[in-house]
Amino acid sequence: xxxxxxxxxxxxxxxxxxxxxxxxxxxxxxxxxxxxxxxxxxxxxxxxxxxxxxxxxxxxxxxxxxxxxxxxxxxxxxxxxxxxxxxxxxxxxxxxxxxxxxxxxxxxxxxxxxxxxxxxxxxxxxxxxxxxxxxxxxxxxxxxxxxxxxxxxxxxxxxxxxxxxxxxxxxxxxxxxxxxxxxxxxxxxxxxxxxxxxxxxxxxxxxxxxxxxxxxxxxxxxxxxxxxxxxxxxxxxxxxxxxxxxxxxxxxxxxxxxxxxxxxxxxxxxxxxxxxxxxxxxxxxxxxxxxxxxxxxxxxxxxxxxxxxxxxxxxxxxxxxxxxxxxxxxxxxxxxxxxxxxxxxxxxxxxxxxxxxxxxxxxxxxxxxxxxxxxxxxxxxxxxxxxxxxxxxxxxxxxxxxxxxxxxxxxxxxxxxxxxxxxxxxxxxxxxxxxxxxxxxxxxxxxxxxxxxxxxxxxxxxxxxxx
Amino acid sequence: xxxxxxxxxxxxxxxxxxxxxxxxxxxxxxxxxxxxxxxxxxxxxxxxxxxxxxxxxxxxxxxxxxxxxxxxxxxxxxxxxxxxxxxxx
Numbered sequence: 001x002x003x004x005x006x007x008x009x010x011x012x013x014x015x016x017x018x019x020x021x022x023x024x025x026x027x028x029x030x031x032x033x034x035x036x037x038x039x040x041x042x043x044x045x046x047x048x049x050x051x052x053x054x055x056x057x058x059x060x061x062x063x064x065x066x067x068x069x070x071x072x073x074x075x076x077x078x079x080x081x082x083x084x085x086x087x088x089x090x091x092x093x094x095x096x097x098x099x100x101x102x103x104x105x106x107x108x109x110x111x112x113x114x115x116x117x118x119x120x121x122x123x124x125x126x127x128x129x130x131x132x133x134x135x136x137x138x139x140x141x142x143x144x145x146x147x148x149x150x151x152x153x154x155x156x157x158x159x160x161x162x163x164x165x166x167x168x169x170x171x172x173x174x175x176x177x178x179x180x181x182x183x184x185x186x187x188x189x190x191x192x193x194x195x196x197x198x199x200x201x202x203x204x205x206x207x208x209x210x211x212x213x214x215x216x217x218x219x220x221x222x223x224x225x226x227x228x229x230x231x232x233x234x235x236x237x238x239x240x241x242x243x244x245x246x247x248x249x250x251x252x253x254x255x256x257x258x259x260x261x262x263x264x265x266x267x268x269x270x271x272x273x274x275x276x277x278x279x280x281x282x283x284x285x286x287x288x289x290x291x292x293x294x295x296x297x298x299x300x301x302x303x304x305x306x307x308x309x310x311x312x313x314x315x316x317x318x319x320x321x322x323x324x325x326x327x328x329x330x331x332x333x334x335x336x337x338x339x340x341x342x343x344x345x346x347x348x349x350x351x352x353x354x355x356x357x358x359x360x361x362x363x364x365x366x367x368x369x370x371x372x373x374x375x376x377x378x379x380x381x382x383x384x385x386x387x388x389x390x391x392x393x394x395x396x397x398x399x400x401x402x403x404x405x406x407x408x409x410x411x412x413x414x415x416x417x418x419x420x421x422x423x424x425x426x427x428x429x430x431x432x433x434x435x436x437x438x439x440x441x442x443x444x445x446x447x448x449x450x451x452x453x454x455x456x457x458x459x460x461x462x463x464x465x466x467x
Numbered sequence: 468x469x470x471x472x473x474x475x476x477x478x479x480x481x482x483x484x485x486x487x488x489x490x491x492x493x494x495x496x497x498x499x500x501x502x503x504x505x506x507x508x509x510x511x512x513x514x515x516x517x518x519x520x521x522x523x524x525x526x527x528x529x530x531x532x533x534x535x536x537x538x539x540x541x542x543x544x545x546x547x548x549x550x551x552x553x554x555x556x
Contacts, residue, residue, distance in 0.1 A: 194517065244542075246505065246517040282542040283505025284516040314515045316506070340518035343503035378503055378520060409504075409519035 067113035070120045070129040072101040080125065088119060101127070144175035145182070147258045147265040151404065155264055156371045157253075157391030157416060164394075166371035172390065172416060173445075174267060176463035177423060182258055183268030184426035188307045189254050189418055190230075190297045190335075192290065193247030193314065195240040195277030198229050200248060200398050202256040202263040208272040214303045217296060230275035231296045233289040243281035245400045249407055250313050251275065252398030253415035254422065263404055264396060267419025267462065268426070274300070274307065279314065287320040294326045301333045308425040308436070311418035312339040313411035315353050324358050331362035334433045338418040340410035341365045341380040348382035357385050362433050364440065367454050368392025368413040374449045379410055386454040387441055390416035420462045427466045439465055470497055470524050473539035477526045480546060480556045481535055495527040495534065507538040509545040509553040 072081055081103065085092055089108050096102040107116045113131035120129035146152065146159070153161070159175050162168035188208055198207040210216070210227055217225040222236050230240040242248045251273050258269025276293040279285035294310065301307045310330060327337050337360070342353035348365065356365035365386045368376040370393040375381060379392065392413030399405040417440065424439055425431060431439065443465035444458025451457055468476075474497050482489045502508045502523055506516035523540030536547040546554040 244505075244517070246519055249519075279505075279515070279517060283519070283521070284510070284514050286513055287515060288513070290515055313519070314517050316510045316515050318510075318512065318514075320513075343518050343520065344508075345503075407519050409517075411517050411519040414518075 067107045067132055068105050068117045068120060068129055069096075069132060070103055070105050070117075071099065071127040072103070073125055073127045074101060076101065076125045084123065084125065088116075090116070104132070143179045145178035146175055147178075147269065148261055149256075149258060149263055149265045150261065151264050151396060154396045157395055158265065158267070160371060164371065167373060170369075170371055170373040170391075170459075172267075172420065172459065173461050173463035177420075177466050178258075178269070180463070180466045181423055181427040183255065183266075183270040183423055184429075185270050185272055186306055186429070187268075187422045187425045188272040188274050188305055189268075189422045190274040190276055190307055190310045191247055191251045191254065191415070192276045192278065192293050192297070192310050192312050193242075193250055194244040194279040194281075194283055194285075195232065195242035195247050196230070196251040196273060196275035197242045197245075197248040197398070197400055198240070198275055200252075201402055202260070202398050203248070203251055203273065205257045205260070206255045206266070206268075206271050206273055208274040208305075210300075210305075214300070214305060217299060227296075227300075230277075231293060232277040233292040233296070234277060234280060234285065236292075240275035240277040242275070242277070242400060244279065244283045245405070246279070246283050246313070246407075246411065247275065247277070248399055249395075249397040249405065250311060250411065250415040252404075253395060253412060254311060254419040256398055263398065267416060268422050271419075271422050271426070274305075285314075287318075287323050290314075291320075291322050291326045294323075294330055297335065298326075298329055298333045301335060307335055308433075309336045309338060309418045309421045311415045312337060312355060313409070313414045315340055315342055315356055317342075317351065317353055319352070319354050323355055324360065327355055327358055327363065328360050331360055331433060335362060336364065336418075336421050336433050336436055337362045338364045338366060338414050338421065340414045341367045341382070341386045343368075343378040343409055343411075344380055345378055346380050348380050348385040350382075352385065353380055357382075362437065364388060364417060364437060366390055366392075366410055366414045366417050367450075368408070368410045369447075369449075369459055370394075373447050373459060375453060376408070376410075378408070379413075381453040383452055383455060388417060388444060388456050388460055389413065389447070389450055389454055389458065390460045392416070417460055420460055420465050423462055424465050443467075468539070468541050468544075470539075473497075473524055473537075473544050474526050476544045476556065477537035477539065477546075478528060480544070481528050481530060481537070484546070484549060485530055487530055492528055492530045495529050496525075497527075498525045499523075500525040500538075502538060502540075506553075507540060507543070507545055507547075509538050509547045511545075511553045511555055 160171035255271035256266035258265035278289035339356035395412040
């Protein structure tokens, strides 16, 4: 190169540099304009990828899939956020309007979501930043249903959030089960107890009513009973109104109406509860009246009522052959019999508790758990004679006078299992009583606290049972 | 039934069972207690009870130099293991 050509070459080089610089800036401006149009779009939240040539160098991502959620501190303006994101070669894909300062941000550099989140977390204007993760169909938050009953948050047995000293997740996974079924008004559960307050506003819709197609109950010796809502074996009458509260509590656990903006949700939002009264205002009754009430249930089943489960939250250490025989007849009629294991803190293998210890294929003996998945201090157990465990301490349910109370006992654990049995029957109407029992016992969450204590070694899991 | 009424009922029952005057039966203690079931852990023959923890009172009475236990709640009073048997009263 000679001196005469030097200046033109320099000038040409400067022009080329300026052209290149201008072209680069032009492209940056174009990207900025595109990004400006994408910042906090009000309506277009699902844009396709940037697909023009100018954006090509950065176009390695699907703009509909932001990698990070960033919450900027209060006072950080939209312009400031724009500068921050552009400075990091990112763009705001969407503003989350309900949370001021929260934005979904798309990285344009093909970096990992975690590293992008870490980059934002290091900035002084950022309150927090987290990588976006996919939620699969198996994820609890994606496949769970929460009822709007106002006291549902107190029902740790159904959904334990860890409050009041509990363990999060120590529950029967009811919200997951409800994504499959919330029950059916075609399934009848007999609550064999102190009766049920069938006028309770959280139960009334789920109380069994004898259909016109089924004749009133007739007993050769006792006569005809116009059984509209069940049976009272103490008085041999058609009125099973609860005078104690125990039966009403058990009924609410099985089937307090769900999603009705009142009180609580039962394991079944929809079900038919057949109230049976054989225990008096004191909460005790005779084996003779228990036998009469089970006899009534079998009769109704044979008359066409779809009774699938008897819930029996009672017992004693006295064996009754008559009671055993009538429970066996219930088995032959295809009715599951769920019974409390007892509250004496003793081993039923050595000191049986009846009816839960009868060796009949439809009987399921139920132990009680506390809100930390520990066997309740009062609960009976027995690796041979107690089948399954369920929450039974501080259980909130319906009570007399349109009220709600927390109660404890294997009495409360029993209707949890009876309720899950009804859910299964709602989802799988043709399931046999043997299959139903097997299904429940094979659907447990194994617990260390129950190893060597009960036959299944686990807590009932409603979500597994209805799969 | 109140705690006081339950204790009075228990004293009368024990006096009757022992053939004594009520004045010869003394109340030792009345303690709030959680019983294992609705028969207050004192079920009698041919009886089934709700398996719910039940709040009530353990009543200790003294007569003739011996101690006797009664169990009660708002609905009932029971003699606990009187000569080896439970009784609803």
